[in-house]
Amino acid sequence: MDILLQSVVNGILAGCIYALFAMGLTLIYGVLNFVNFAHGELIMWGAYFLYIFISEPFSLPLVVAVFPAILCTVFLGIAMDFAVFRPLRKADRLTLLIAAMGLSFLLRNAAQFFWGAEVQTYGLEITRGYRYLGVSLTANQILIIVVTVICVIGVYLLFFRTSIGKSMRAVSDNLDLARVVGINARRSIRAAWIVSAALAGTGGILLALDTNLNPEMGVINLVKAFAATLIGGVGNLWGALLGGLLIGLAENLSVLVISPGYKDAVAFAIMVVILLTRPYIVTGKRMD
Amino acid sequence: MTGYCVAPRPSSLRRTQGYASLLGAGALCLRPFCEAFAPPASCRALTGERMDLLLHLCVVIAIYSIFAMSLNLEVGYTGLFNFGHVAFLGIGAYASALLSLAGFPFFLCLAAGLAAAGLAGFLLSIPALRLQGDYFGIATLGFGEILRLVFQNEVWLTKGPMGLPGIPKPEMLGVRFESLPEYLGLAVVAALLTYLAMGLVTESPFGRALRAVRDDETAAEILGKNAFAFKTRSFVIGSVFAGLAGVLWAHYTSFISPSDFTLNETIVVLLIVVLGGKGTRPGPVVGAIALIFLQESLRFLRLPPEWTRYLGPMQQMVFGALLVALMVFRPEGIMREKRRK
Numbered sequence: 015m016d017i018l019l020q021s022v023v024n025g026i027l028a029g030c031i032y033a034l035f036a037m038g039l040t041l042i043y044g045v046l047n048f049v050n051f052a053h054g055e056l057i058m059w060g061a062y063f064l065y066i067f068i069s070e071p072f073s074l075p076l077v078v079a080v081f082p083a084i085l086c087t088v089f090l091g092i093a094m095d096f097a098v099f100r101p102l103r104k105a106d107r108l109t110l111l112i113a114a115m116g117l118s119f120l121l122r123n124a125a126q127f128f129w130g131a132e133v134q135t136y137g138l139e140i141t142r143g144y145r146y147l148g149v150s151l152t153a154n155q156i157l158i159i160v161v162t163v164i165c166v167i168g169v170y171l172l173f174f175r176t177s178i179g180k181s182m183r184a185v186s187d188n189l190d191l192a193r194v195v196g197i198n199a200r201r202s203i204r205a206a207w208i209v210s211a212a213l214a215g216t217g218g219i220l221l222a223l224d225t226n227l228n229p230e231m232g233v234i235n236l237v238k239a240f241a242a243t244l245i246g247g248v249g250n251l252w253g254a255l256l257g258g259l260l261i262g263l264a265e266n267l268s269v270l271v272i273s274p275g276y277k278d279a280v281a282f283a284i285m286v287v288i289l290l291t292r293p294y295i296v297t298g299k300r301m302d
Numbered sequence: 303m304t305g306y307c308v309a310p311r312p313s314s315l316r317r318t319q320g321y322a323s324l325l326g327a328g329a330l331c332l333r334p335f336c337e338a339f340a341p342p343a344s345c346r347a348l349t350g351e352r353m354d355l356l357l358h359l360c361v362v363i364a365i366y367s368i369f370a371m372s373l374n375l376e377v378g379y380t381g382l383f384n385f386g387h388v389a390f391l392g393i394g395a396y397a398s399a400l401l402s403l404a405g406f407p408f409f410l411c412l413a414a415g416l417a418a419a420g421l422a423g424f425l426l427s428i429p430a431l432r433l434q435g436d437y438f439g440i441a442t443l444g445f446g447e448i449l450r451l452v453f454q455n456e457v458w459l460t461k462g463p464m465g466l467p468g469i470p471k472p473e474m475l476g477v478r479f480e481s482l483p484e485y486l487g488l489a490v491v492a493a494l495l496t497y498l499a500m501g502l503v504t505e506s507p508f509g510r511a512l513r514a515v516r517d518d519e520t521a522a523e524i525l526g527k528n529a530f531a532f533k534t535r536s537f538v539i540g541s542v543f544a545g546l547a548g549v550l551w552a553h554y555t556s557f558i559s560p561s562d563f564t565l566n567e568t569i570v571v572l573l574i575v576v577l578g579g580k581g582t583r584p585g586p587v588v589g590a591i592a593l594i595f596l597q598e599s600l601r602f603l604r605l606p607p608e609w610t611r612y613l614g615p616m617q618q619m620v621f622g623a624l625l626v627a628l629m630v631f632r633p634e635g636i637m638r639e640k641r642r643k
Binding site for chain 2: 108120278
């Protein structure tokens with residue numbers, strides 16, 4: 015029973031992080047209508063930027079270093095758009111896709127170039143978790159939940175209480191129509207990149223705090239984030255949130271039944287089941 | 303004939319001289335090559351080594367060409383962005399390696415490798431082909447990663463991360479392809495057969511239907527072509543030939559492990575296809591030659607030994623940047639696909 019409860023809690027924790035990734039991915043999809051394969055690298059670089067700022071020349075305390083790290087991730091996201099995706103805005107979808115794939119490969123190996131393929135950590139002391147009802151939770155894990163809730167509220171406020179959020183929703187619904195009514199599409203697209211990269215960076219940092227850093231962390235999570243967006247309906251922010259939580263739960267509960275070696279395969283299996291049973295949700299029909 | 307001599311006109315003389323100087327320059331360029339491969343008796347061991355390297359590169363190019371041609375059928379001709387193509391390379395390699403380690407003749411192993419890859423392709427295509435473009439890409443990417451997990455976790459079958467050592471060299475029709483030149487022969491014949499097969503597939507009504515599905519699926523459907531069926535067939539054929547590349551690879555290196563079948567392989571082969579020119583027949587071969595030589599030339603940079611750690615990532619960064627640059631500046635690659643009327 016304890017194990018079951020612990021798995022549920024772990025699932026929610028993992029799910030929070032996947033939800034952050036999936037929301038960023040689905041946001042860019044909504045606005046630019048393509049899957050950003052390099053989203054995983056934003057996650058990974060977010061975590062590594064924090065690593066840069068807490069280690070030598072800077073040596074900032076962790077709490078302070080988070081801000082420049084997320085800022086750098088946002089800049090990376092904007093730079094990606096500026097250097098690669100903007101010139102390809104009118105290109106066909108598949109050209110865009112290969113470019114994103116190449117970009118992801120470039121950024122992943124850049125991280126490997128600087129830090130090697132080995133696993134790194136932030137060098138935090140291992141703390142004993144608080145125990146409650148037979149469930150153990152560390153301070154970091156509580157942080158994950160708190161930050162995710164703050165991010166979700168922030169995204170909600172941004173999208174439904176500000177004009178830039180409204181224009182992003184308009185662009186995501188129909189780019190041409192939005193332009194016709196005088197919405198500055200370029201500004202909305204930039205805003206989408208900022209939010210997407212900030213969510214990715216935050217998620218990456220949280221993930222690295224709870225586990226560790228390695229150059230492959232992006233790709234693995236990209237597949238999960240993608241599965242989450244499929245569950246929620248592509249382009250649907252709240253769907254992505256729910257999808258992320260579901261994937262996290264399914265993964266951690268599956269360990270009770272199957273070998274932990276296949277934990278990373280669960281998201282894919284879920285994806286296949288969805289495609290076989292509910293293919294209509296991926297045909298571009300939004301549910302919101 | 304003697305005494306009957308026409309003095310060359312000045313213009314043609316100049317041209318000849320031009321050719322001669324060109325030839326001279328060519329010879330100059332080639333000199334390091336000739337020095338490398340022409341065997342002065344004193345250093346035969348060294349030349350042998352270099353010759354072996356060249357033969358090795360040719361085998362690698364032949365195998366990558368097969369792999370790239372199979373992907374080109376899917377990406378270039380059918381518009382299926384398969385980012386998990388390495389899975390089929392892995393299936394072919396593991397199936398053939400396991401059977402031949404169990405003592406089966408090569409002939410059977412080869413057939414099993416191809417069949418296994420084709421079957422896996424068929425099974426994957428059922429859910430994955432319901433997706434368009436990017437979604438298909440991510441679904442196949444996920445499949446590739448899962449296959450790697452299977453190779454890694456099913457230790458009873460694949461020996462997990464330890465890999466499978468000692469895969470025997472193939473023996474077929476009474477010939478044992480033991481030495482490098484012999485294996486090169488086998489690989490080149492396989493590559494040629496693949497090239498011919500791809501020609502048969504793509505330069506036929508079937509190939510035209512594939513291109514129609516790629517360019518406008520709705521229009522193809524209206525003309526009575528079942529797009530799903532055509533995509534499935536293209537995917538299965540592509541998988542079978544990827545399996546062939548896998549079989550050749552496994553028996554060539556005689557050792558395979560899950561780390562041979564990662565996303566990196568997919569990126570490399572994708573780069574070969576788009577560099578050479580997707581949707582063209584010679585494209586994948588041109589791309590394979592260009593890329594393998596690029597890869598190997600990086601090895602000859604005289605880097606200080608403490609830099610070797612950086613070499614791998616650097617090379618892959620170059621590949622990634624090349625892929626991005628190609629897409630931005632010349633998405634059609636070296637060989638441009640002729641648009642037929």
